[in-house]
Amino acid sequence: MVRSMSRWLPMLAFLMMTGCASLPDSARGRFEARAVKVDGETAYYQVFIPAASARTPGSLPVVLFLHGSGERGGDGVKQTYAGLGPYLREHPDFPALVVFPQAPRHSEWSGRNNRMAVAALDAAIAEFDADPARQYLTGMSMGGYGSWNIALDDPRRFAAIVPVCGAVFAPRSRRPTLFVEQVAHEADPYAVIAQRLRHTPIWIFHGALDDVVPPEDDRRLYAAFQGVNAPDVRYTEYPEGNHNAWDATYADPAVWDWLFKQKR
Numbered sequence: 586m587v588r589s590m591s592r593w594l595p596m597l598a599f600l601m602m603t604g605c606a607s608l609p610d611s612a613r614g615r616f617e618a619r620a621v622k623v624d625g626e627t628a629y630y631q632v633f634i635p636a637a638s639a640r641t642p643g644s645l646p647v648v649l650f651l652h653g654s655g656e657r658g659g660d661g662v663k664q665t666y667a668g669l670g671p672y673l674r675e676h677p678d679f680p681a682l683v684v685f686p687q688a689p690r691h692s693e694w695s696g697r698n699n700r701m702a703v704a705a706l707d708a709a710i711a712e713f714d715a716d717p718a719r720q721y722l723t724g725m726s727m728g729g730y731g732s733w734n735i736a737l738d739d740p741r742r743f744a745a746i747v748p749v750c751g752a753v754f755a756p757r758s759r760r761p762t763l764f765v766e767q768v769a770h771e772a773d774p775y776a777v778i779a780q781r782l783r784h785t786p787i788w789i790f791h792g793a794l795d796d797v798v799p800p801e802d803d804r805r806l807y808a809a810f811q812g813v814n815a816p817d818v819r820y821t822e823y824p825e826g827n828h829n830a831w832d833a834t835y836a837d838p839a840v841w842d843w844l845f846k847q848k849r
Contacts, residue, residue, distance in 0.1 A: 614677035616670075616685075618661055621708050623701045629661030630705045633673050633683035634713065646681040646845055647715040649706045651724030651731040657690045668725045668749075672835040681721075681845070684709045693762050694724070694731025699738060702731075718849040723747035725831040726798060730763055736782055737767045745786040745847035747840065750795055750830045752802035753778070775802075779809035786817040786847045790834045792826025 614635045620627050635645070652664040664670070664687045673679050686702040688694060694702070710717060722743045724732040729751020736746050753765045753774050768774035789807060791800040800822060807820035823830055834840055 614673065614679055616665060616673075619705065619708065620661075621701065621704045623704050624697055626697075628686065628701045628705070629659070630687060631662065631665050631670075631685040632709050632713075633665075633670075633679065633685070635680055635682060636678060640713075642714045643716060644719070645713060645715040646719040646721065647706065647710055647713075648681050648683045648721045648723060648844075649702060649735075650683055650685050651694055651702065651722075651728030651735070652685070652687065653724075653726035653728055657688050657692065659687070659689060661687055663687065668728070668831045669723070669835050672832075682709055682713050682715050688727075694727060694734055695766050699731070699735050702735065703738075719744055719845070719847075720849070721745050721747070721844055721847070723749065724751065725749040726751065726828065727763060729798070730765055733765045733778060734767065736785065737765070737778065740781050740785065741849070743785060744849045745788070745844050746782075747788050747790070747834070747844065748803075749790045749834050750792060750798050750800075750803075750828055752798050753806065754802060756798045773809075775805045775809035776812070778806060779813045779815065783810065783813045783815040783818075786843075787815075788819040788821070788840065788843065790821050790823075790830045792823045792828060792830045794826060795828045795830070797828040 614633060616631050616633050618629060619632050620629050650669045652668060656664040656667050664685045669683060670685065673683060684706050686705045688698045692698055709715065720743050722732050722736060729748040732746050732748040732751060736743055755761050755764045768777045771777045789803050791803045793800060810818040823833060
């Protein structure tokens with residue numbers, strides 16, 4: 586009997602593989618490449634498109650994800666391989682559209698890069714008929730800074746934001762260009778951010794042992810939000826966590842449950 590079954594195992598494996606391969610793209614979440622032109626230049630980005638079963642026209646939530654320093658470039662793909670992208674590959678049933686812009690090498694989430702990210706978000710909303718009232722913003726490390734920058738550009742746009750291991754000021758002298766530009770010259774930038782975004786639901790994440798972007802700025806930001814009685818601003822600090830706070834954050838179902846309940 587064992588020998589008889591062993592004859593069929595290769596065929597069974599082949600049928601299982603071809604059966605999976607025959608699933609239509611619409612039956613599972615997938616990444617697709619897109620491009621947008623900003624200031625006369627073309628920028629390439631990725632969109633995670635949820636399975637057809639998770640899509641209801643006009644009510645589809647959309648997440649804008651901002652990558653960290655290591656994913657900068659011009660290939661239009663690298664930004665999907667750290668942070669939220671790997672989580673989506675492990676969870677292709679994710680119920681939201683996700684937009685992955687990419688900042689060029691040696692640049693920050695500021696100026697044209699921010700306009701490009703928002704243009705990509707607008708294009709995805711239009712193409713997939715996503716819900717403008719359910720736009721969410723998250724980013725990690727450099728993208729955490731970018732989350733504050735983009736949210737401050739239009740405080741009424743996003744239903745909620747999730748900055749991960751970001752900050753307000755440059756974390757190291759050799760990276761002087763990494764900071765939240767809009768409040769750089771304010772006497773109390775933490776208070777200004779809190780006042781401008783006090784009505785936006787926010788959940789901040791950081792590792793207590795982060796030696797790349799120390800958590801002090803996020804602690805001060807959270808205190809500032811408490812000082813203006815912000816109705817829904819949360820702060821989670823992982824006691825044993827270093828700079829990579831994103832894997833734990835994006836793997837936490839409570840984050841997504843909270844996020845998708847928010848609506849403008």
